[in-house]
Amino acid sequence: MANYQQNLTKYPAGSIGELWAISYPLMLSALSGSIVLFIDRLVLARYSTESMNAVISASMFFLILQFATISIAAIAEVFVGQYNGAKNYLRMREPVWQMIWFALLTAFLFWPLAFIAPSYVIPADYISEGSGFLTFLMLSGPLFPLNAALSAFFIGQGKTSVVTKAVALGSLLTLILDCLLVFGIAGFVPEMGATGAGIATGLGQLASSILLLYFFLDKKNRDIYLTHKPTWNPKQFIACLKIGLPGSIGHIVAITGWMFLIFLLSDASVEHLTILTISQAIWVLFAFMTDGLQKGVTAIASNYIGAQKSAEVHNVLKTAIKLSFILLGLMAIPLIIFPDIFVQGFLPEGVTTLDTSFMPVVAMSLGWLWFAFCFDVFAWVISGVLMAGGDTRFIMLAHGLGTWFFGIVPIYYFVCLQGFSPIWVNILSSVQTICILGLFYSRYKGNYWKKVLVN
16 A cells, blocks of 8 residues: 555645645646636637637537547546556556557647637538638647546546646647737738638647657656557557446547537527636636546546555545535636626627616526536546446446436527526526436445456
């Protein structure tokens, strides 16, 4: 047990120190990426509301493919973690290389769609503004699963600071280029609007890929793990797909639902669509908590499972829930106490006609957004344990079908058909997250994750 603890952190097994040491760099990494998306939309909102809505509409299709491919590539984390826990170090590079090949193969999907998709997936009112953004985003598509595959090598060992450095570099470059290319500089850089945001995002991802590959192939990793020797193992490639694909499908089904809802709300009113885009941008900003905690729980739990110490997983989950309460309390400060900060930030300069009617509605929606986020955090913390055991098929069904059955369909009926206030989008989203939390908790209590060990 002592060797295992040394491989992860210096803190006692299952303690808040261990989980925090693993999770907080991942939170910083996710926060850095979330800030890029948040600032990206915020910058475009200051540029024009049309540009912001165009980017939201265009990016939803990309998010389907992005999350789908990332979910598959990131499953290497589970294999690396269990191999690390079992001290089978020479096999740790194998799942990473299988997912590197997978990421490269996704170019055959992303690149043709870069030129075909914009005409079909962006609403007619926004296609002129959003097509360039989507094209450049799709061209950079393979970099997202590539970064997930390389990151999995470090996350599975608890070396999360490496991932933080790579994401920070990419995010910083994206932010600089975002401001530069969206507005341009007279006489030097042309004003590119949403298209500039797409170019900036792609170059930022490329920078992250280069740094992660550098760390992956450094001398220490070459000597200990033989990372410089590419491997092709069809059996493990299929195993990664078998475990990673269900989660990928779940993301596709869920995000497709929200993409469908954007099309519907774009016909309802500008207010409905704007509240949805603002809510999604803020959700992306604060999703670093969910993402970091889930990955931290998965990293630690997969090591315990590989070391045949699955009883310790319960302590990790309890610790994660305690951290969730603290983080949700901090999140309530801007969303509940000072919501006007976010409302004002998403309106172009000089807009005052909506102040008395529209802005209070947005502020109230943010309160419900926080409420929905509470249950979502707990749900995905539990899913981190299910993921560590390879129980991704259930995650697919609960997340994908649950989003539609408990979220999209009720929102469509009450908001789109019955004409309820835009606030009801976030009210019904709260109901959705509560139901999905119930499904994940029931599965966890059934101990199915113990029976799906990775070989």
